[in-house]
Amino acid sequence: xxxxxxxxxxxxxxxxxxxxxxxxxxxxxxxxxxxxxxxxxxxxxxxxxxxxxxxxxxxxxxxxxxxxxxxxxxxxxxxxxxxxxxxxxxxxxxxxxxxxxxxxxxxxxxxxxxxxxxxxxxxxxxxxxxxxxxxxxxxxxxxxxxxxxxxxxxxxxxxxxxxxxxxxxxxxxxxxxxxxxxxxxxxxxxxxxxxxxxxxxxxxxxxxxxxxxxxxxxxxxxxxxxxxxxxxxxxxxxxxx
Ligand code: PGA
Numbered sequence: 632x633x634x635x636x637x638x639x640x641x642x643x644x645x646x647x648x649x650x651x652x653x654x655x656x657x658x659x660x661x662x663x664x665x666x667x668x669x670x671x672x673x674x675x676x677x678x679x680x681x682x683x684x685x686x687x688x689x690x691x692x693x694x695x696x697x698x699x700x701x702x703x704x705x706x707x708x709x710x711x712x713x714x715x716x717x718x719x720x721x722x723x724x725x726x727x728x729x730x731x732x733x734x735x736x737x738x739x740x741x742x743x744x745x746x747x748x749x750x751x752x753x754x755x756x757x758x759x760x761x762x763x764x765x766x767x768x769x770x771x772x773x774x775x776x777x778x779x780x781x782x783x784x785x786x787x788x789x790x791x792x793x794x795x796x797x798x799x800x801x802x803x804x805x806x807x808x809x810x811x812x813x814x815x816x817x818x819x820x821x822x823x824x825x826x827x828x829x830x831x832x833x834x835x836x837x838x839x840x841x842x843x844x845x846x847x848x849x850x851x852x853x854x855x856x857x858x859x860x861x862x863x864x865x866x867x868x869x870x871x872x
Contacts (some may be wrong), residue, residue, distance in 0.1 A: 632855055634841060634862045636869040640829045643865050644673025647761070647827055650861070651678060652687050654759045654823070660691040662751075664760030664813070665719075666771075667696065667711045670827045671761055672718060679722040689725040693754050695747075697762070697771040697818075699733040700807040701740065701785065709800060710735060733783065733811035744783040744811060751783075751817065760821035764828050767791045768836045768849035772812035775848045781814030815853055824860040826851070828868040837864060838871035 637643050651674070655661050665671075681687040696711060705712035712732050720730055731750055737743030751757065762770050767789060769775065774789040787809055788796075797803040818824070828837050840851035841862060854860045864872075 632841065632857070632860045632862060634864065634869070634872065636864050636866060636872075638866060640673055640865055643827060643829055643863055644677050647671070647674040647825060647863055648677030648681060650825055650863075651759065651761070652681050655687060655689070655692060658758060659688065660693065661758045662693045662695065662754050662756065664757040664762075664818070664821055665694050665696045665715065666761045666763050666827075667698070667714045668763045670763040670829060674761070674827065675719040678719065682723045687723075689723045691729075692725055693729045694725065694731060695751055695754070695757060695813075696730075696732040698810050698812040699735040701735050701809040701811060702807050703735045705732075705735075709805075735811065737811070740785050740811060744785065747783045747811070747813075748817065757821035758823065760818060760824045762818070762824060762826040762851075762854075764826060764833060764836050764840065764851050765792055766795060766832055766836055768839055768851045770815070770818060770826075770851045770854075772810045773815050773818075773850045775850060777815060777847060777850050779815050779819075779847060779850075779853050782816050783811065783813050786810055786812050815850060819853060819857060821857075822859065824854060824857055826854065826860065826862050827864075828862070829865040831867040831870065833868040834870045837862065837868050841872060 703710040839849040845852045
């Protein structure tokens, strides 16, 4: 694991976007694993700028998102489908058919998870996976005590995650209780991983993930075993390292 610490969220976003852009320049048909949440928003803004000003070309890029809430339709403003179109996809030249996000409305969720894994394998696997991290150390929606060997699956969200994500909803009761998430096994199969974290509320999780035992109680700690993983942090998130 390599750890880089930068001064600000802006610097983190620019550096992250440069890593993604470098990956796309090296391999035009890159398979990107994408994340939602507050953390990657600045990176998505930078990538949009790079597309508009420097013609960064997403026309052959394929994307697979980490997760989606169960029960939310793609046009629901709280869904991760909506988030991705609002914050990135509509601003760049990625082809809609090349974007993949788990189906939050799937009638047969087990079949939907299997199909997602199969589509990912058909695309050749993720070249570069972007991750955020939960205050509880989760990656994707793999909550503490998730199996390290799990593929894409349905999860029940922890109370901590529901509380943390309530800020995006009118009330905590509206936060879905379940989601489909890439499993830790799926995430670990990515060729390269870039985890982003900013702010002091992530500092404990970063310390546990980077320096603690490799323990299912801290799902991100498994990243210590990944052969090509970068933690890109601001000073606040890195304060206990
Ligand atoms: P955040 O979420 O970027 O909104 O902090 C990250 C996560 O929960 O994985």
